[in-house]
Amino acid sequence: MTRSERCLLNGDEAVAQAAIDSGVALGTGYPGTPSTEILERFNELGGKAQWAPNEKVALEVALGAAYAGGRALVTMKHVGLNVAADPLFTAAYTGVTGALVVVSADDPGMASSQNEQDNRRYAVAAGIPMLEPADSQEAYDLTAEAIAISERWHIPVLMRMTTRVCHSQTIVQRRALPRPAAPPSWQRDIQGRVMIPAYARPAHGRLRRKLAEIAAWGEQSALHRELPGDDALGIITSGVAFMHVREAAPKARVLKLALTYPLPTDAIRRFVDSVQRCVVIEEGDPYLHESIRAAGAEVTGKPEMYRFGELNVARVRRILAGDTTPEAPPPRGKPPQLCSACPHRVTFAALSKLGCIVSGDIGCYTLGVLPPFEAMDTCVCMGASLGVGLGLRHVLPPDQARRVVSVIGDSTFVHSGITGLAEMVYNPPSTGHVVLILDNGTTAMTGLQEHPGTGRTLGHEATGKIVFEDLARSLGIPRVHTIDPATDPAGLERTLTECLASGDLCVIIARRPCILAAGHIKQYERQATAGSRGEGCKTEVTP
Amino acid sequence: MSSQVVNVVFAGLGGQGVLKASNILAQVAFASGKAVKKSELHGMSQRGGSVSSDVRFGEEVFSPMVPDGDADYLVVLTLEEVENNRRHLRREGVLVTPEAIAVDNLPHPRSLNIALLGVLSKHLPFSREAWLTAIRASLPEKVHEINVKAFDMGRSGQPTSADSPAMRG
Ligand SMILES: Cc1ncc(C[n+]2csc(CCOP(=O)(O)OP(=O)(O)O)c2C)c(N)n1
Numbered sequence: 088m089t090r091s092e093r094c095l096l097n098g099d100e101a102v103a104q105a106a107i108d109s110g111v112a113l114g115t116g117y118p119g120t121p122s123t124e125i126l127e128r129f130n131e132l133g134g135k136a137q138w139a140p141n142e143k144v145a146l147e148v149a150l151g152a153a154y155a156g157g158r159a160l161v162t163m164k165h166v167g168l169n170v171a172a173d174p175l176f177t178a179a180y181t182g183v184t185g186a187l188v189v190v191s192a193d194d195p196g197m198a199s200s201q202n203e204q205d206n207r208r209y210a211v212a213a214g215i216p217m218l219e220p221a222d223s224q225e226a227y228d229l230t231a232e233a234i235a236i237s238e239r240w241h242i243p244v245l246m247r248m249t250t251r252v253c254h255s256q257t258i259v260q261r262r263a264l265p266r267p268a269a270p271p272s273w274q275r276d277i278q279g280r281v282m283i284p285a286y287a288r289p290a291h292g293r294l295r296r297k298l299a300e301i302a303a304w305g306e307q308s309a310l311h312r313e314l315p316g317d318d319a320l321g322i323i324t325s326g327v328a329f330m331h332v333r334e335a336a337p338k339a340r341v342l343k344l345a346l347t348y349p350l351p352t353d354a355i356r357r358f359v360d361s362v363q364r365c366v367v368i369e370e371g372d373p374y375l376h377e378s379i380r381a382a383g384a385e386v387t388g389k390p391e392m393y394r395f396g397e398l399n400v401a402r403v404r405r406i407l408a409g410d411t412t413p414e415a416p417p418p419r420g421k422p423p424q425l426c427s428a429c430p431h432r433v434t435f436a437a438l439s440k441l442g443c444i445v446s447g448d449i450g451c452y453t454l455g456v457l458p459p460f461e462a463m464d465t466c467v468c469m470g471a472s473l474g475v476g477l478g479l480r481h482v483l484p485p486d487q488a489r490r491v492v493s494v495i496g497d498s499t500f501v502h503s504g505i506t507g508l509a510e511m512v513y514n515p516p517s518t519g520h521v522v523l524i525l526d527n528g529t530t531a532m533t534g535l536q537e538h539p540g541t542g543r544t545l546g547h548e549a550t551g552k553i554v555f556e557d558l559a560r561s562l563g564i565p566r567v568h569t570i571d572p573a574t575d576p577a578g579l580e581r582t583l584t585e586c587l588a589s590g591d592l593c594v595i596i597a598r599r600p601c602i603l604a605a606g607h608i609k610q611y612e613r614q615a616t617a618g619s620r621g622e623g624c625k626t627e628v629t630p
Numbered sequence: 631m632s633s634q635v636v637n638v639v640f641a642g643l644g645g646q647g648v649l650k651a652s653n654i655l656a657q658v659a660f661a662s663g664k665a666v667k668k669s670e671l672h673g674m675s676q677r678g679g680s681v682s683s684d685v686r687f688g689e690e691v692f693s694p695m696v697p698d699g700d701a702d703y704l705v706v707l708t709l710e711e712v713e714n715n716r717r718h719l720r721r722e723g724v725l726v727t728p729e730a731i732a733v734d735n736l737p738h739p740r741s742l743n744i745a746l747l748g749v750l751s752k753h754l755p756f757s758r759e760a761w762l763t764a765i766r767a768s769l770p771e772k773v774h775e776i777n778v779k780a781f782d783m784g785r786s787g788q789p790t791s792a793d794s795p796a797m798r799g
């Protein structure tokens with residue numbers, strides 16, 4: 088593909104393309120819809136792309152790469168930034184030597200998420216600049232802009248995307264993007280990088296000065312677009328809402344913001360003064376509305392009912408008309424189900440039959456909550472099955488406590504279940520506990536990604552592998568069992584029954600590949616034995 | 631939206647090739663120099679749940695989503711999803727369903743999506759060659775022949791009840 092070629096890309100692919108064209112040294116992240124395709128595409132295009140065990144580690148790895156002077160990209164879904172928030176907030180203080188671009192893919196409407204939190208609040212809370220693309224071209228251009236801002240002010244930059252930007256294909260015109268000025272090289276900066284209180288206090292001051300400079304620059308920047316129109320109505324908007332606005336109100340004057348933290352408040356006030364009525368159209372929380380009001384400009388926001396779900400052209404028309412009559416609920420389509428031959432089915436049948444209280448977790452297996460199983464009682468966030476299960480055991484009366492099982496997928500276990508096992512060993516409930524790891528050899532929920540328990544890299548090549556049985560035993564867990572639920576459903580039920588009755592700490596690994604992944608896994612294994620004979624890497628997935 | 635823009639909604643169940651079909655249409659429109667946007671919601675869709683995808687093309691396209699009641703064409707890969715999705719179609723819009731073809735004669739059951747693209751293609755201003763180029767570019771080589779056959783079956787079929795005015799809207 089030549090540099091100037093136009094291509095049809097979704098927002099994720101556009102970010103990856105811009106990362107390649109900008110010479111990003113490392114892309115890391117943890118899968119999560121709708122962000123997953125960024126690193127997959129970055130890898131396909133020849134970039135160095137890696138899945139980390141979770142978002143916190145991913146952000147830390149990217150931060151190290153940026154301390155080293157490289158350009159680093161880290162990607163995650165919105166809830167992933169909760170996991171990565173700890174390093175994020177202090178990385179804002181330390182700043183970076185190279186570039187650090189943090190992509191948060193939000194999911195207004197919860198097409199595939201457990202909440203619809205609005206991560207624009209994170210930019211404000213952490214104090215890092217934020218860019219919001221409206222389509223794939225902007226995803227491409229703003230990735231380059233994020234790198235430029237990050238390098239100029241030595242600060243991490245948040246690229247806040249949403250499902251409709253990530254998963255809509257629109258036309259992208261590539262161009263020659265600036266390449267890194269110098270290769271990575273270590274520069275010692277103890278006071279800038281070691282956040283003991285004595286060094287962190289001045290670092291906070293530096294951060295606020297940087298943000299003030301960026302705000303002043305943003306006022307003048309060509310990032311914000313003003314579309315001419317009739318003075319009767321002005322609209323301030325950002326992200327994909329801009330596209331709905333152009334269609335719903337073609338005559339309005341529009342101020343379209345791209346740098347949404349820090350906001351160009353002078354430019355906004357001038358715009359508001361230049362129109363008779365000014366409405367803020369934004370998806371999710373009233374973030375722009377509140378900020379603009381706080382800056383002293385008279386603008387109208389949306390009625391509370393439009394905080395929920397995505398916007399679209401019809402809803403923007405309703406907001407502009409002040410229409411708060413109830414909306415017709417969209418017809419409910421068919422909900423997703425576990426595939427008919429899914430190995431998770433056997434497990435949930437057993438849990439249901441044994442009347443377990445199931446502290447659940449997030450993955451395909453969360454669908455075990457639906458009929459006919461209805462075998463899940465809690466599901467909050469990744470990894471919570473362990474802690475919540477233990478808490479239940481500590482407080483419930485013994486006859487109930489003995490029925491509690493924590494059920495967690497293999498990718499989720501590596502993501503945030505291992506610390507839960509540490510908690511179990513350290514603070515064991517008096518009735519013991521049973522942890523059921525559903526090891527289907529993949530991260531199925533998000534489209535079959537590898538993780539440290541599969542022993543293959545993002546690009547499906549053999550690498551180090553965490554063996555769950557060894558890990559559990561090394562933590563001192565007395566009962567560790569491995570069962571294939573597909574070939575031995577009776578064994579699974581028997582083991583579960585025994586473990587529940589034992590009063591011990593137990594880990595049961597139900598190991599059987601996801602049926603959608605099984606064929607791929609065989610192929611990767613064949614490739615590994617053909618290609619890397621003698622390298623000593625263990626790649627087999629034991630059934 | 632201006633009358634220049636053509637709106638197509640594809641719908642079906644996860645695993646039926648809804649997104650593949652919408653990708654191919656988007657590619658055909660893109661290759662013919664149109665402005666084009668394609669939108670989809672997926673993520674939990676690999677397990678048989680409802681899936682839909684919007685394709686819009688013309689001189690200038692803004693929102694990536696087809697507003698309800700604005701679809702010129704609604705292509706539904708399974709009859710059980712028709713009612714869920716009927717709200718997309720405009721009054722004079724054309725509904726394309728598996729009833730438009732002799733499903734039993736498909737060269738392979740999985741080529742239904744491509745056969746229905748063939749049916750849709752009769753209404754759109756793109757050449758057979760343009761469609762075949764996009765189909766070949768989107769599918770592995772070993773299934774090219776089957777899918778070209780399926781496409782031609784849809785494209786050559788006599789208009790049947792499913793895309794006749796009686797079934798419109
Ligand atoms: C913090 C966070 N990161 C990412 C996700 C997206 N996500 C949901 S479940 C899941 C992993 C599922 O894999 P696994 O536990 O192996 O279960 P499977 O789907 O294979 O059954 C991911 C990545 C999320 N919900 N929260």
Ligand code: SF4
Nearest residue numbers: 426429451531601602
């Ligand atoms: S994709 Fe895999 S893990 Fe998910 S429901 Fe289907 S078989 Fe089960």
